[in-house]
Amino acid sequence: MITAKLEEYAFGGLVAAIGVFTLVDATTIAARDDNVVGPRAFPYAVGVLLVVTGIVAIIATARGKLGEAEEGEDVDENVRTDWITVGKLVAVLIAHLVLIDLVGWPVAAALLFFGAAWTLGATWWRALPIAIVLALVVQVVFAYGLGLSLPAGIFEGVPFLDG
């Protein structure tokens, strides 16, 4: 529970910090000096809203009024947060966005699906073929069905895959 509280402070602090940034950065927006409301006024209002709500959230946390974590069909309220799984999923997403430009979308996408499914507990030999087929099907549907060509990467020049 102590970590949950610390996290709440941190998130409230983040909201307030974005508010401070908004207020500070808004002063640098170039604006003509006349009595009509310019491009700065609304950012100031948003900044104030963020600072105030961030601070009030921190005060509420200090008083023990913690936020209620969202419920869901697939969410088990009785287990502890599995940070390793979250970290792995973030890593898989980063790998995906790096790989698109290096080896093309089909490979990057297959890896994203396989990596995520495997992380979440799927059997690897079942997840791998599904990932490959799914990525190739999407690639073909995009190229021929929608006329949007995803970068083929290593499949460049291959019929059907390179739109």
Place this chain on the structure above:
Amino acid sequence: MLMEGFATAAQPEYLLYALLGVTLGTAVGVLPGIGPAMTVALLLPLTYTLDPTAALIIFAGIYYGGMYGGSTTSILLNTPGESASIVTALEGNKMAKAGRGAAALATAAIGSFVAGTIATVLLTLLAPTIADVAVQLGPADYVALMVVAFTTVAALLGSSPVRGLASLGLGLFIGLIGTDTLSGQQRFTLGITTMADGIDVVVVAVGVFAVGEALYVASRLRHGPIEVVPIGGKWMTGEFWKRSWKPWLRGTFIGFPIGTVPAGGADVSTFLSYAAEKKLSKRPEEFGKGAIEGVAGPEAANNAAAAGVLVPLLTLGLPTTATAAVIVAAFQSYGIQPGPLLFTNNGPMVWALIASLYIGNVMLLVLNLPLVKIWVKVLQIPRPYLYAGILLFAALGTYAVNFVTDDLIVLLVIGVIGFFMRRHGYPVAPLVVGLILGPMAEEQVRRTLQISEGDLSALVTSPFAATAYGILVVLLVVTVVLRLRRKKSEVTV
């Protein structure tokens, strides 16, 4: 006009789009982890090649379909469900476990159909009239309406008004990033050139809904088999009709106004309908143990509210739910601004859209009653594949906006923020509404003050604006009272 709309919507091509929309909508409604808002956002980049009418028919189908699908999940799945159908879970799940699942599914589906159809009739009758009145509204009046929408979405919904407002603030801030439309000045771009166009709505919506949700579920994933209650009992009996029809009608007339005014969307209407049914029932002791009225009323209210939300959306351009906000973004991507002029400028399109709602409701009744077993199968998709698929399509939809990997970085950052928001009770809907409504609100504020030459009182002196603020105050008071009463009833239960 509506007949012309039907002539358009009944063309085979558009019927197919409507079917695609309602099917997708039911699927995402049934599946945990994805909802209509995210689905519409994901499809936005893919539908640029379609004509606007076709795209909007698909989106409307997804919106209505999501409402139907959610009830199947809350009745049959052994775990609590989404907020909008939580009341359905209360009685419906009990009914299913007692071997009366068929009757629960039937009253939910038929109730949704009855409510959806009546509410669409009301929408058809009301919308043009409201649009005629709304044409005369000035910028200050719009500011007032938006303030009402912001307050209800952020502060009146959810358990923590502060966190709702913080979420709204984050959305407003993201909406500020980019080039100011009135002065051409860059704001909060940190000197990065790709930021000058702002952050795309698709990236934010998909990030906060899909990636945020997937990370959150992954952090506390329920392992083990997915327990679906087998569908048992008779579908429709004489007693079924006798006990259901009144709650359906009451639910409709509770849900529609609540969806329209913007006073809190679907959640509030289901709670009110449930309370009403419990109070009026001759068998209040059955409530909590599987009373059919407790499914029939709230499900009808839920769907009627969903149709009600379309009234301010189409006539004022005012979204009051996350899905409605994304639909506004869809309109804008086609260069169409929903609002009072929509019916004059894009008449054929709007009427085709409204006609497709009637058709969609019929399709949904068929999809969700005789074909309900298909959705039970969909519900059982193994979760690792489901969430891997959500992440894949989230990344794909985001990448397809501009075909640059920079967008994927933004997606990930917003996804992580969405993850922490879920952990700490910050609702995500206000963020999306703020993002889309914020820039519109800023423009109207500045236009008001340009006309008044900086006189701030111009924001509140128009009779319409003054009334709107007055109603908002009343709403705030009523909500506080309701909230106290609900807390009290929770204690006694």
